[in-house]
Amino acid sequence: xxxxxxxxxxxxxxxxxxxxxxxxxxxxxxxxxxxxxxxxxxxxxxxxxxxxxxxxxxxxxxxxxxxxxxxxxxxxxxxxxxxxxxxxxxxxxxxxxxxxxxxxxxxxxxxxxxxxxxxxxxxxxxxxxxxxxxxxxxxxxxxxxxxxxxxxxxxxxxxxxxxxxxxxxxxxxxxxxxxxxxxxxxxxxxxxxxxxxxxxxxxxxxxxxxxxxxxxxxxxxxxxxxxxxxxxxxxxxxxxxxxxxxxxxxxxxxxxxxxxxxxxxxxxxxxxxxxxxxxxxxxxxxxxxxxxxxxxxxxx
Numbered sequence: 001x002x003x004x005x006x007x008x009x010x011x012x013x014x015x016x017x018x019x020x021x022x023x024x025x026x027x028x029x030x031x032x033x034x035x036x037x038x039x040x041x042x043x044x045x046x047x048x049x050x051x052x053x054x055x056x057x058x059x060x061x062x063x064x065x066x067x068x069x070x071x072x073x074x075x076x077x078x079x080x081x082x083x084x085x086x087x088x089x090x091x092x093x094x095x096x097x098x099x100x101x102x103x104x105x106x107x108x109x110x111x112x113x114x115x116x117x118x119x120x121x122x123x124x125x126x127x128x129x130x131x132x133x134x135x136x137x138x139x140x141x142x143x144x145x146x147x148x149x150x151x152x153x154x155x156x157x158x159x160x161x162x163x164x165x166x167x168x169x170x171x172x173x174x175x176x177x178x179x180x181x182x183x184x185x186x187x188x189x190x191x192x193x194x195x196x197x198x199x200x201x202x203x204x205x206x207x208x209x210x211x212x213x214x215x216x217x218x219x220x221x222x223x224x225x226x227x228x229x230x231x232x233x234x235x236x237x238x239x240x241x242x243x244x245x246x247x248x249x250x251x252x253x254x255x256x257x258x259x260x261x262x263x264x265x266x267x268x269x270x271x272x273x274x275x276x277x278x279x280x281x282x283x284x285x286x287x288x289x290x291x292x293x294x295x296x297x298x299x300x
Contacts, residue, residue, distance in 0.1 A: 002029075002065055003026045003027060003028060003029075003062070004027050004028065004029050004063070004064060004151070004152055004183040005025055005026070005027040005033075005050060005061070005062070005063055005152070005183075005185060006025065006026050006027075006061070006062045007023055007024055007025045007026075007050075007059065007060065007061045007062070008024060008059055008060045008061075009022045009023075009024065009058065009059040009060075010022070010023045010024075010025075010046070010049060010056055010058075010059035010060065010061050011023075011056060011057050011058045011059045012042075012045055012046075012049060012054060012056055012057050012207075013057045018207050019042050019045045019207050020042045020045050020046050020049070020056075020207045021042075021206075021207040021208045022059065022208070023046065023059075023202075023204070023207075023208070023209050024209070025202060025209075025212075027183060027185060027200075028183070028200075029183055030178065030181055030182070030183055031178065031183060031184075031199045031200060032174060032175070032178045032183075032184040032186060032197050032198045032199055033183070033184065033185050033186065033198060033199070033200050033201070033202075034186050034188065034194035034197075034198035034200070034201035034202070034215075035185060035186065035187045035188075035201070035202055035204065036187070036188050036189065036190075036191060036194050036201055036202070036203055036204065036291070037189065037203060037204035037205055038189055038205070039189055041189075041204040041205055041206065041207065042204055042206075042207040043156065043187040043189075043204060044083065044084070044156055044187070046187075046204075047081070047083060047154055047156055047185075047187060048083075049061055049068070050063055050068060050154065050185075051068075051072075051076065051079070051081055051083075051154065052068050052069070052072030052075070052076065055069070056069070063075040063076075063079060063152065064078050064079070064151060064152060077148070078150050078151045078152060079150050079151075079152045079153075079154065080144075080145030080146055080147075080148065080150035080152070080153045080154070081145055081153070081154040081155075081156075082138075082141040082142055082144070082145050082154070082155050082156065082158060083154075083156040084156055084157060084160070085137075085138075085141075085160070085161075086137060086138065086140060086141025086144065088129045088137075088140065088141075088144075089129065090128065090129050090130035091128060091129075091130065092128065092129060093125060093126045093127055093128055093129065094116065094121055094124060094125050094126075094127060094129055094132065094136075094140050094143075095112060095113075095116060095125035095126055097129055097140065097144075098112040098115060098116065098140070098143060098144060098147065099112050101144055101147060102147055105147065105148060107147055107148060111147050111148075111149070112147070113125075115143040115144070115146045115147050116143055118143065118146055118176075118177075119139040119140070119142050119143045119146070119173055120139070120169075120173075121136065121139055121140060121143060124136060133166070134161050134162055134163075134166060135162050135163075135165070135166030135169050135170070138158055138159070138162065138166070138170060139169065139170070139173065141158075142155070142158065142170075142173060142177075146177075150182070151182060151183065152182065152183045152184075152185065153177055153182055153183070153184045153185070154184075154185045154187075155174070155184065155185070155186050155187065156187045157187060157188055157189070158170050158174070158186070158188075159171075159188070159190060159193055167190075167193060171193065171196055171197050174186060174197050175197055186198060191286070191287045191288040191291055192286070192287070192288060194215075194287060195215060195286060195287035195288075198215055199214065199215060200212075200213060200214050200215065201213070201215055201218070201287070203291055211290070211291075215287060218287065218290050219284055219285050219286070219287065219290060221282070221283070221284045221285075222246070222255050222256055222257050222258065222282075222283055222284075223255070223256050223257075223258045223260070223263060223266065223280060223281070223282060223283065224253050224254070224255055224279065224280070224281055224282075224283035225238070225253060225254045225255075225256060225266065225270070225277070225279070225280050226252060226253035226254075226277075226278045226279040226280075227253075227270065227275050227276060227277055227278060228276040228277070228278050229276065230274065230275040230276065233273060233274065233275050234254065234270060234273075234275045235247065235254065237269055237270055237273045237275065238254060238256060241258075241266075241269060243258060243259060243262060244256050244257070244258045244266075245257045245258070253279070255283060255285075260282060263280045263281070263282075266280055267280055
């Protein structure tokens with residue numbers, strides 16, 4: 001199956017500064033792909049290149065099979081995007097704002113009502129945009145991106161400035177978009193948000209992809225061991241145990257790879273070695289913890 005988005009060594013320089021550095025992506029049809037990193041990592045610049053708004057310094061980008069530098073118009077007919085905060089006429093209703101956009105694009109009014117229904121704004125469609133909550137404004141922005149029934153949706157920080165309830169609304173909306181067969185390219189610096197909705201992710205730092213893959217494969221599962229003092233002795237015991245591997249420090253504890261049925265054996269080994277044990281339990285890292293781990297490794 002052809003990739004919805006594919007980049008080859010995509011690079012953008014602004015003077016001496018490398019904003020995006022030789023990134024390679026391949027996004028599959030129907031998936032929610034998370035593109036994450038801290039503010040200033042190069043996420044918005046990447047979206048700009050994928051939408052044909054920013055010319056790459058080098059490399060290539062293909063969107064829905066089209067070379068975006070040569071065939072942007074053809075590609076963008078099937079792409080909807082919301083970059084940062086949506087902008088609408090404050091004195092018009094949500095519905096009338098969408099009607100302006102629909103008529104400019106030659107779309108029938110029925111698409112306005114269908115898009116409002118998709119983002120659950122039908123009941124508030126006749127209210128002025130200025131009266132909308134921040135979450136409603138974001139949902140209207142997504143409705144605008146859906147007007148022409150695109151196959152690919154690109155969302156840049158869609159939950160920025162939202163309270164937890166608003167973030168939940170957007171997450172549910174993103175899931176529903178994917179469920180209808182669309183591909184969603186989601187840029188965010190909120191790692192817990194990406195973890196909850198995305199199947200695959202790429203982590204960007206200073207313009208470079210430092211990790212990429214299925215969310216489930218990136219999250220580390222293991223056994224957390226917390227002792228009462230005696231850390232050096234505990235580490236020595238763990239390293240000398242043949243069925244324990246990949247020992248790392250996790251705060252005041254150790255995170256290790258070990259068979260799940262050997263926790264009692266671990267406790268016995270440490271106790272016999274004179275190490276008081278405070279806690280041994282199964283553990284799974286979050287995407288945020290993985291992100292902090294891989295970014296710290298790159299800085300060493």
